[in-house]
Amino acid sequence: MSRSLTYAQAITEATAIAMEQDPRMIAFGLGVDDPKRIFGTTSGLAERFGPERVFDMPTSEAAMTGIAIGAALDGTRCLMTHQRLDFFLLAMDQLVNNAAKWQYMFGGQSSPVRLVIRLILGRGWGQGPTHSQNLQSWFAHIPGLKVVMPFSPADAKGLLLSSLFDDNPVLFLEHRWLHNVAGEVPEGDHRVPLGQAAVLTEGTDITIVSMSYMTVEAVHAARFLRAAGIGVELVDLRSIRPLDWTTVLRSVGKTGRLLALDTSNAMCSVASEVVATAASNCFTRLKAAPQRLTLPDFPAPTSPALTERFYPRAEDIAATAAAIVGREVDTTAIAASRTSPHDVPGDWFKGPF
């Protein structure tokens, strides 16, 4: 059975199911029990599981990450949430030197680090240089970490449950523009395995590889291109590390063309890794040079005047993909179909964060 839930509700449901199954699991972070409940993603948890298991914390991102590692090493499963990824940068030492390496540097002789860190990232609406960074490639670069970036509510639930019951530290990256997206979500302990991409549309002309919110834009672009006679195979990565190379390379081998999207900027990005690996493995099958479509290699500006062309949208994806196929398409219809301003995910979003 499934029913329609928002992405935020799917995250709440997954958290509750995990806490029900493991009485020793705790969930904490700044604001998990405050009136706004982290964009509604922790609604009702404090009431249901009590203040010992669901609690607010000091503004101490570094130590609280280490404290989560320590608690996990004693068998307490931990879910820590940060309302903005950017604040979590204060904890990189604990993440990189401790969480990621604890299993390896002790030769597998330690208890597991059962720790999931939810980080919210975004774009647009004045979030600017230090409230919207998409640093998935930082985390994916570190051996020992796992990184997931679900796009749909069903995947959000399924990947969060798999992450919580994984025996390794997992970065769960959720895009602020997805929280209000609704979709069918299976009931119960629905799990999506880490490391499996989803092929959202099948096509033979070009492979588009995407993740998280960019997949929303890519779905619109693929629909538009289909109508224009260009068949897109849209691969939603879901997991960044481990990355499902089998699915990505099989698709690129089939279409011979690749557009790799990213919610972040180009330099050393996940899109760069996808292009490099596809080029190395599918070179003789390629019919055109693989391309990336990413944010510019600049910090994100704040003013709506400056973000107007900063973030790639469906029309940019469609135009770039068509060019790779050797076609020109008029994408004005895509922009014309949009009713809300460019810097918000929809009319529901009125800020302030």
Next chain:
Amino acid sequence: MTPTPPGSRAPRRELLHSMKRLRALEETIAARYDQQKMRCPVHLSTGQEAVSAGVGLVLRPTDLAVSGHRAHAHYIAKGGSMGRMLAEIHGKRTGCSRGKGGSMHLIDESVGFKGSTAIVGGTIPVGTGLGLSIALRKTDQIACVFLGDAAVEEGVFYEAVNFAALRRLPVLYVCENNLYSVYSPLMVRQPAGRRIHEMVAGLGVRTAHGDGNDAEAVHDICAAAVAAIRAGEGPVFLEFATYRWREHCGPNFDNHIGYRTEEEFLAWREKDPVGMLEGRLLATGSLSQADIRAMDAEIAAEVAEAFAFAEASPFPDPDEAYQDLYRAEREA
């Protein structure tokens, strides 16, 4: 010679035995280091044995502990295996971390030693998190965090102690103040006149301090702290003044290179923690010279056997470099 602390109930013979094991182990490492069989940095604890011995005899095997880069003595005093530690330093498969960690990454969960790491202050929050988990499980265990004077200059120290105070966690912070961070003296790192334990008291935790070269004093101070923690009175921070004899990293003495003086070293060596306690035990007739000789011989044999184990152990297969990145999936 300093007198026995009045009213001390410290197990003096066990303290001496523990310190002598630590001393013999570290000094043998120093003596053999130039053979190039131990191919990783070592931060020796010679001169600082009293803190490890005192704390180690107070903690129970079920208590948990973490430490930093200078962890040999903490590891052994908590009950870790000499042979497996030396095998680790030798890069062998039988090492406590199977050759992945070396001297700075020691672990033995079977005796509650949950890990030592190389980044200054890095395990302070980890140990505090062990305390959080113990509090959630509602046992009478404690989590012990070994740290040095430089670690209180790291931000996570304040963050972690703040949380321990907030939640009254069962955490014992043991600060060995040996005056130097590598070659940087306290005077270039912390304001003149600061007493670390006084500063930490301002964070809202109980504190105590003492002579870190007096094993009996360490034991008594630690025993009182641990009793308070087990009674649910929250975290305690202990500061012990001590001194490392050898260089920050490596087997040599380095009083000639200019960051500290030979006079300072000699003054501290006069307060040799092993010699002081041995002198007391001889003076009170608790031990005879023959007892001391027997103890030394027994420990020398133990260290020799541990080295023999380490040297005879096989190296890991090169392919083992690609194992243990992730924990294998298990049932939830």
